Amino acid sequence: MPYVPSPLIPSATADHNFSTANLPYGVFSTSSNPTPRIGVALGDYVLDLTSCVDLLTQSVEGLTAEDVTSKDLNCLMGRESKVWKGLRRKVFELVTGESGLTMDNFVSLDSVTMHLPAKIGDYTDFYSSREHATNVGTMFRGIDNALQPNWLHLPVGYHGRASSVYLDGCDVVRPQGQLQKNKDDPKEGSVFGPSKLLDFELEMAFFVGGPANPPGTPITMAEAEDRIFGLVVMNDWSSRDVQKWEYVPLGPFCAKNWATSISPWVVSLEALEPFRAPTSAGSQKDPEPLEYIRDPTYSSYDIALEVTIQGENMSKPEVVSKSNFKNLYWNVKQQLVHHSVTGCNMSPGDLLGSGTISGTPQDSFGSMLELCWKGTREVPLGTSGEVRKFLKDGDTVSMSGVCKKEGVGCVGFGAVTNKIYPAGTKLKAGGANGVWKAA
Amino acid sequence: MPYVPSPLIPSATADHNFSTANLPYGVFSTSSNPTPRIGVALGDYVLDLTSCVDLLTQSVEGLTAEDVTSKDLNCLMGRESKVWKGLRRKVFELVTGESGLTMDNFVSLDSVTMHLPAKIGDYTDFYSSREHATNVGTMFRGIDNALQPNWLHLPVGYHGRASSVYLDGCDVVRPQGQLQKNKDDPKEGSVFGPSKLLDFELEMAFFVGGPANPPGTPITMAEAEDRIFGLVVMNDWSSRDVQKWEYVPLGPFCAKNWATSISPWVVSLEALEPFRAPTSAGSQKDPEPLEYIRDPTYSSYDIALEVTIQGENMSKPEVVSKSNFKNLYWNVKQQLVHHSVTGCNMSPGDLLGSGTISGTPQDSFGSMLELCWKGTREVPLGTSGEVRKFLKDGDTVSMSGVCKKEGVGCVGFGAVTNKIYPAGTKLKAGGANGVWKAA
């Protein structure tokens, strides 16, 4: 469904993040109605799905009132893909035609408080950008051994912490923990203190949809697209010094379990389809993946990604990285299929992160670790005069993603933006959405 | 509360798993009432807490009807520890005195179907038995480098998959996945096939209780006991060949995410208190743990653990391992505190596994990997004439735990028992509890 103007919502122009070509799902509330409910973003407005339940359930096969009136997207996510796809098509029809919808069905985007789109049952993070894995491998093992032997054979991943996936807007507190005493000799043990190497990771993540596969029955490549509900932008907050000391041999643990943050609007694969593009690798030939994970339509999506940092004394955010979702060697379908290969049941509402998305040029690296090359160079923050190696207290980090293409409406994700507070800061759950904020 | 006979339930003798010294919580249903509800096991009966809600809420401070009438333990777990402890004391008083309870408040243990005790938000597994870590390290790196440099400084752990934590009785399907082609040279890549090195891991796990700590505010050692609701026996099913190929550098993923199984009754720390015992290490002096994780009452619990295997052609289960919960270097409090040190929010219903519990003698090793010493020796299955290295299709693996001590009533966990089916077997969710079974 390419872009068409919406007679009711003229602000939904072709170059708006939320053009009629997008129609992302989110969960919102308003001061006049604090109950979280499902909406679709359109221009400067949100279509409140609870305002037109009958219209939707009467015309979308398989859609129930519960799917549309729940306080999160889990119920809708749990339906067969034809239900969520059908709902999006119906919304498109309603907002682009003479539909019976009026402005009473919409609330202003300005006036909404966003909530986490779903209860996240399990959260997984991959490591699927070859450029990123090569950078990290080169730093720590040298260029000749940059990629581990398994890396080109499977999407390396690890389970993360679902409880600490927070929404755009939440504050984050610099973690404290165990840090290796002598950086060159782990045998000297550790000291306790605030992490000095605080980092972001520029990622995207997708929500799993569709009924869960039974234990022991993997998802096939043919089924994968119907099990992907939609994508968000994600910041996988990371503490490099905590990670360095703890991660052998079982992987990252306390270095990453304290926060992960996501943007609030979930963009469907159908909205992304016009932006399908070759990956930065182009093809997977050397080696060819094993059959269960071979993708006959191997590709990714052309999603421009950007990271900004604004220090406390800076007047505006400055861009530190521009990357693209194409910079993934393993795509979302391959990640999902591999995750289930041994029989893992994948449930609606599970969140699967891409891994840090880095490109080839230095200014497309997706983490401070790479941008400052392990602390060996200073990263200028635009024309502010400030520089960074790792993140400072008071820094606000923002990540955004957008798809643009001649003749197709814009499909934007919006942003995930969070501010860092000093170690020991107490947070309080506040506002209608319970987002954690420094007092 | 030491053992006292129950006038109403004479089967709850001092040496019964469910003596009055135990009083574990579980979730059950019956054919006449298929609604899952909370019960306390006592002798050959289960006290149905929904049958005496008023009695309980009137006399236990802070206890609400919802805590007692929910379909899982999450609500009760989320209360301050004084509420769950108060409830257990009240139940003790009721079942050991002249209380107004009658047999109408009980159902026969024979007649109940058990359910998962809680919705598990996040599942984490540690690696806290020094004997186990030393065995594994010796096999793969030699005795001189058996423990990694960080191991004695922090409880090494990793996040696991919550969706695939199943209950006692579920069937498990041999996983398929990527296996290293040449075991001595990872550079030759991988092949697809059924895991040949299928293993159990003898573990225990605890459920987190109490209100969640806010993000950024770690749990202290002083607070830890009030955040531990109770323990179960756990089998962390593992595929050693999948693990070997995939786990560098981010840890175990598909090797372990396909199944973890737990026993149904949750035993409280108060019930375990009379069995408090020194750990197999005795003390933590070399090195002394950092202050945040130092335990002034450093100890564990004397829980005898046993693993049996019954092959399809065997007439009875045969013991392959006898271990003890004392064989943990890092105890449950230290695990919980370390998990939260960087600010991770720990939620009621989270499940934290101990790691494989191995002792020093060969017959106390907690996995086939150790028992067969990486495939170099055959493990006899009792007098059956059968031997194993790793697990075979058709094997039933059972793990149980029990505390016994002169003058104190028995505190038993019961068992977690599961049968292995061949790769590709389709499972169906069946019975009142939706446990997955081969057709």
Ligand SMILES: [Ca+2]
């Ligand atoms: Ca994270």
Ligand SMILES: [Ca+2]
């Ligand atoms: Ca497992």
Ligand SMILES: [Mg+2]
């Ligand atoms: Mg990451």
Ligand SMILES: [Mg+2]
């Ligand atoms: Mg384990």
Ligand code: NI
């Ligand atoms: Ni989880």
